[in-house]
Amino acid sequence: MNNKLAPMTEFKVSNLCAAYGRKHVFSGINFRLQKGEVVALLGPNGCGKTTLLRTLLALHPKTEGEIWFAGKSIDDLSVKQRARMVSYVPQYHKMAFAYPVLEMVLMAIYGDKAPWLHASQDEIAHAMSALEWMGIAELAHRPYTELSGGQRQMVLIARAYAQNTPLIMMDEPTNGLDYGNQIKLLQKINALMETGKTVLMTTHHPEHALQCSSRAITMKDGHLLSDGCPLDVLKDEKIRSLYELSHDDFYAYRKQA
Numbered sequence: 683m684n685n686k687l688a689p690m691t692e693f694k695v696s697n698l699c700a701a702y703g704r705k706h707v708f709s710g711i712n713f714r715l716q717k718g719e720v721v722a723l724l725g726p727n728g729c730g731k732t733t734l735l736r737t738l739l740a741l742h743p744k745t746e747g748e749i750w751f752a753g754k755s756i757d758d759l760s761v762k763q764r765a766r767m768v769s770y771v772p773q774y775h776k777m778a779f780a781y782p783v784l785e786m787v788l789m790a791i792y793g794d795k796a797p798w799l800h801a802s803q804d805e806i807a808h809a810m811s812a813l814e815w816m817g818i819a820e821l822a823h824r825p826y827t828e829l830s831g832g833q834r835q836m837v838l839i840a841r842a843y844a845q846n847t848p849l850i851m852m853d854e855p856t857n858g859l860d861y862g863n864q865i866k867l868l869q870k871i872n873a874l875m876e877t878g879k880t881v882l883m884t885t886h887h888p889e890h891a892l893q894c895s896s897r898a899i900t901m902k903d904g905h906l907l908s909d910g911c912p913l914d915v916l917k918d919e920k921i922r923s924l925y926e927l928s929h930d931d932f933y934a935y936r937k938q939a
């Protein structure tokens with residue numbers, strides 16, 4: 683089995699726009715991701731973060747613009763080629779069948795066909811190591827549909843990790859995780875950066891972005907507002923303005939926290 687990462691030289695987005703029917707969600711989005719960056723994307727509910735991630739993954743159609751991966755337009759890559767370059771932890775995931783967790787992880791390695799049913803010992807060991815990395819090896823033989831929300835979330839993260847792509851996109855990855863698992867995940871994301879992987883993750887928690895990201899991007903009303911060092915982009919005044927919080931509400935909360 684080929685565990686080598688596809689080369690991640692650069693991921694580039696230029697003038698990207700997307701809509702649902704006639705309703706524009708975002709327009710004129712430009713940014714680049716470099717190897718080894720963990721980039722946190724923040725913005726109010728409904729500003730378009732999930733739609734942006736789904737558009738970058740070609741799961742939602744763009745209305746304008748270009749997405750380039752290592753010099754190739756994403757439009758020219760097959761589903762299989764994209765799956766070697768980028769993995770995805772969605773915000774919501776429905777699974778109709780009660781597949782065992784181990785098979786769910788093997789599916790990420792093999793795509794939508796069914797060779798995971800004949801997986802080799804090496805492949806099973808690789809999938810198990812992803813579950814161990816996430817700290818959920820004991821769930822390997824449990825049906826996915828019988829897991830709690832937080833356990834399912836950890837399976838999806840292990841699955842993306844097993845896919846072994848140079849770029850991982852995660853939509854609110856700490857969603858549903860208990861306090862301890864949130865901290866452990868943020869540490870794991872931070873460690874991914876050291877291995878040269880690139881992560882683009884949405885979060886509703888500026889403190890999570892400050893803990894594990896090397897760069898933060900904020901988004902509001904269908905546009906990117908700021909992009910840079912988390913300590914600068916997530917200054918108190920910028921957070922207050924992003925989420926439209928009054929001085930009193932914000933500092934009363936801060937005082938209690």
Ligand SMILES: Nc1ncnc2c1ncn2[C@@H]1O[C@H](COP(=O)(O)OP(=O)(O)OP(=O)(O)O)[C@@H](O)[C@H]1O
Pocket residue numbers: 702707725726727728729730731732733734
């Ligand atoms: N399937 C859909 N059909 C029509 N409109 C949609 C659909 N999905 C999302 N929208 C709308 O697109 C906009 C952006 O939604 P999106 O889910 O991308 O926001 P978000 O920033 O990820 O929100 P949240 O932080 O609440 O998860 C919202 O106004 C939403 O109502």
